[in-house]
Amino acid sequence: MTDPQRVVVLAHEKFPDRAKTATGVLKYADYDVVAVLDRDNPGTSAADHRRDLPDVPVVASMADAPDADALLVGISPIGGAFDETWRDDVRTALERGCDLISGLHYFLAEDEEFARLADEHGCDINDVRKPRDDLGVAQGKSADVDAEVVLTVGTDCSVGKMTATLELVEAARERGIDAGFIPTGQTGIMIAGWGNPIDRVVSDFTAGAVEEMILEKGDEHDVLFVEGQGSIVHPAYSAVTCGILHGSMADKLVLCHEATREAIHGYEEFALPDLSEYVSLYENLADPVHEADVVAGMLNTSHVDDDVEAAEAVDAFADELGVPAVDPVRFGAADLVDEVF
């Protein structure tokens, strides 16, 4: 992917609560976000909308944005289509020489106008959802790297695995641990600036596409934190979860859950099993390929308003798992990193 320094993030009409990619990039990317495009909120700051976001100006269009070297699409309509109301912003960005970074299903590089403008102005178009075509099957070699490999696993989709992983990386680095981040989804890839979109690769290459990243970074860091996907009991996405578990050959697992979640999101007829069953399933499934223990829990309490209740929920979660747990966004992951890594 492009290695940008100054990035404008497009998040029209969905910022911040339906703009997971935009907020992820604002919070965790190494590059500077210099503006958010949201035609509903020009003149505000990202920090006005959510206390955990930095003080970045929100402007109505690319024409109002400061100097930048990339435009990043920070929202995704259902189906991953391109919204034609964004065309002016993308066109302006290319005319100003900005690269494009997008995780849409609709590949911007295959849009005739964008391809032509990119060519004329010397811009790169990064469609991060498009897997490289030289991926292959896993060799079972991930455990050979020097780094300890830590994988976040979930009770469901959308419980906060990416955020938990990035919070762990930040907390570990603050503690002086040389920690690397292995992205596996489009937002993680946009934040990290590299990576394979595991949910889009050929199914036979699921583990292989993870292994390739572990082998690439595994001797550069002391600990690798791998972003998990889906859930091992998900009716649709368990294949990806299983491929990441075996492809990463993780040494340690961190179980992520959302407080109050009781059924699979979008598949409400499937109840979530008990937490202890998740622990057994993940550990027993990992074991024949590479032994891994659940060493910590991460509870997303964003739907719990009261701080005391949230803290109690975290304690109950830790008790049920029998390992230390935290809500890394609400309470920070520093203590847990000290205890576990």
Add this chain to the structure above:
Amino acid sequence: MTDPQRVVVLAHEKFPDRAKTATGVLKYADYDVVAVLDRDNPGTSAADHRRDLPDVPVVASMADAPDADALLVGISPIGGAFDETWRDDVRTALERGCDLISGLHYFLAEDEEFARLADEHGCDINDVRKPRDDLGVAQGKSADVDAEVVLTVGTDCSVGKMTATLELVEAARERGIDAGFIPTGQTGIMIAGWGNPIDRVVSDFTAGAVEEMILEKGDEHDVLFVEGQGSIVHPAYSAVTCGILHGSMADKLVLCHEATREAIHGYEEFALPDLSEYVSLYENLADPVHEADVVAGMLNTSHVDDDVEAAEAVDAFADELGVPAVDPVRFGAADLVDEVF
């Protein structure tokens, strides 16, 4: 896929022991195989080479083959490339108006000469390894079909899951059971004449591509036998296995194993777990999506010369699993079908 009546199977220099697709088609397809192409053995019969194969003439080239409506590529070189020494046969087939059926990685429909000849002679080119592009995520609906769903699962790749599944279908039909076959790999697809190549679909669609087939056939039969792939403890292919397990929402599992196999084929540093561990893993992983029990075992004893030894191995396998077992190729699956389905 094309619905052929009379098929010529290309298997040059590899027939029969390194021609798994060719022998699978000879044994199990509903259409007639009218000749096998093997330039090493012209003038022989398939039955001369292996007692379980039918009496089909082996000829040196397509020019020597009888009337047919399709040429099927029944072997696959490493990497799935097209062997240029086959070009004359393929050209001749197209000039005679035959459709092509191929599971190579190299798509024959994208070969300029073959595409042109197919167009000129009105032939279809079926590259069965190429997934349809309208597949999607699973909805968790496979259990809604009328049919009982039976899935073969394995201790490893290449232990005989496809053969076991097809033998079960044949034995069930002989017993008067209305049994359907759900293919998931290229050879199964060539035999059945339809199906999704699950190992080639986008990883997020692994379960969905299985579910689509179950929903299509699930109300037409009383029992569906689903061809399994890989193994849930395979360092490279477990994702596909997991997706088929959850996507099929199988009611019953049949565990397939090869006698004397002790490590993952091609990944010899990974020992196979105990059989009881496989049973627990498959059942526990299935359970949160749809409860499934291992109800039978299938032991491939093709590497055991002596019939008595083979029978003893089957008995020991059944004892260890605690369910009925058989080698369906060596001893037939009829009794087991009576007992279990």
